Amino acid sequence: MNEKKNVLIISYSPLHRDPRILRQIQALKDDYNIQTLGSTSPNVDDVDFFWIPDMPKCQNMFQKIHLGLQIVFRKYKKVLSRNLNIETLLSYKYKKPDCIFANDWNGLYCAYMLKKQNNWSCRIYFDAHEYFPAYRNTIRWKIFERPLVNYALHLCRKQITYMTSVCPTLARMYEKYFKFDKGFVKIILNAPDYEKDLVPTRISEKIQIIHHGGAMRERQLEKMIDMMKYLPADKYELTFMLVKNDASYYETLVQRASKFSNIKFHDPVPFNEIPSFINMFDLGVYILDTEIINHRYALPNKFFEFVQARLAIAIGSSPEMRDYTKKYNLGVSARSNQPKDLAEEILKLSKEDIMLFKENSNKYAEELSAKKNVFDLKKIADMIIK
Structure with missing residues (x-):
């Protein structure tokens, strides 16, 4: 019998209450060895977990100014290494993955750095979810955060084997941003599990x-x-x-x-x-x-x-x-x-x-549930690991 392949799932989120990550685990755990990186454990049996610490806080105004100047002078790699705890994540002893599921822009950058520094030959599936190049409209975002996101996305562009977003409009926007062919970015809906036992309830007086x-x-x-x-x-x-x-x-x-x-x-x-x-x-x-x-x-x-x-x-x-x-x-x-x-x-x-x-x-309800998503996620892993 063939030994199971290894999949590393990365998300800078509380995995135990992140529906996307739990669906990815659900889709893959029967056929693959799953390792996860996140801010909390997914609490799923037979799934390995590595902890992502919170982003370090600036202790004083000097540190804030220093960090801001690093961004202004485009020292993006240093700032990202600090903010995303890359050195800590590089210290963990992973099973060499055959595939990485990278969630959101920061998960993609983490996947890129782990792959590069560990000399892994695996491919990356990028679940972009929302459109990060225009995530907010605030001045802080435009000056101090968007440059980091753009740097990370463009640096990692060529590492993306397969990519999805949450809806057709954002998928087309990402294709334009990355200069991918139309149709390259597929759709994974934010749909929950199918609730087969629920039926419509009667309408009350109000x-x-x-x-x-x-x-x-x-x-x-x-x-x-x-x-x-x-x-x-x-x-x-x-x-x-x-x-x-x-x-x-x-x-x-x-x-x-x-x-x-x-x-x-x-x-x-x-x-x-x-x-x-x-x-x-x-x-x-x-x-x-x-x-x-x-x-x-x-x-x-x-x-x-x-x-x-x-x-x-x-x-x-x-x-x-x-x-x-x-x-x-x-x-x-x-x-x-x-x-x-x-x-x-x-x-x-x-x-x-x-x-x-x-x-x-x-x-x-069945058509608009996660049933198709689970099938598609398994198909994605099978395709890029082969």
Whole structure:
């Protein structure tokens, strides 16, 4: 019997709650020996784990100025080595990988350095996920962070054997950025596991609306609070289930919502329990500001979790989410990301309309699940290891 090949999965994220990484492990662990690099262990049996320490903090103003000057004078390799803990990661005793799954730009750079310094001959699959060359719009990002990302991506370009992103628009943008042939960057959707036992629930007297995810200021979640100004309290109720990524922002949202009798906050549940928990609701809602490119073309986990929960969907003007909503007749989208515009679309819906959308989520739940992703990830490994 042939000995199993080795795959190294790299992500600068908490692996135990990163759906992408857990899906990659799920897809490969039966056929490959899996090693992982991340900020927390994935807690999966028979999977090796190596720890990525947090990025070192500057202890004083002098260190901050010194670091900033290194970026200004293009000492990118030094800064990346420090920020990404490359020296520490080079010290670990890995099984020589036959393939590396590199997640996000920093995972790609880490894969490049490990391969180069250890003289590994393996190929690299790059899961780019979002579009990192335009990740944010802040001055700090443009001056101090984007140069590092661009340097890392261009340095690693020729090491990419296979690459995916989360939606067609971002895939085409990456092809243009890297000067790859059209179609080189494939799509792996942010879809969760198929929830075969869930069915649409009956609509209660009030339409139950849910939004779940992270409390992040740049997402402007207050727009969904403001949407409730236009929805009668006796007919509609909104529940937020938020991870407190930004505790002060979370409290701002709670305070803003306190004047509404029909807005509630619920503690988050483990990510793999989200579809079964929100199955009791009727309408999954998301207004995401489109100023940032990755927000404009977002096709996030929560969209597909709404589907697995068998909910109807109501979104703003995000084009990728809108296209899927329209293609599968899952709900409604607004002409803009203004709260009033989405409220107007929701007000047009009868309970029968909402029930039809919930039934369509049920109809397409398997197609819009991770089942195909798991197959594709295994296929990617098989192809680039051969």
